[in-house]
Amino acid sequence: MSRVIHIDQSPSAIEALCAKHMFRMSTVEPLLSGGSRVVLLDPRDAEALRVIMKHKLILGEVKRSPSHIARQLPPNGSRR
Numbered sequence: 001m002s003r004v005i006h007i008d009q010s011p012s013a014i015e016a017l018c019a020k021h022m023f024r025m026s027t028v029e030p031l032l033s034g035g036s037r038v039v040l041l042d043p044r045d046a047e048a049l050r051v052i053m054k055h056k057l058i059l060g061e062v063k064r065s066p067s068h069i070a071r072q073l074p075p076n077g078s079r080r
Contacts (some may be wrong), residue, residue, distance in 0.1 A: 001043040002035040006058035023049055033063035
């Protein structure tokens with residue numbers, strides 16, 4: 001179960017909704033393709049948010065800002 005959700009809402013609207021339902025977020029960022037990407041800390045919260053926002057979910061590919069920090073291994077595949 002993924003903790004990442006793409007929603008057709010502004011980051012501030014998502015933050016307010018998560019606060020209302022006491023869902024703990026890791027991060028929320030606006031998407032270049034519209035909407036927001038939210039990462040919740042608990043997969044159960046993520047599933048509950050998917051149910052609440054079922055008509056606003058973005059399915060398929062999204063375009064993220066190039067300024068986001070991706071957690072990836074260095075090119076040689078080793079950890080530092």
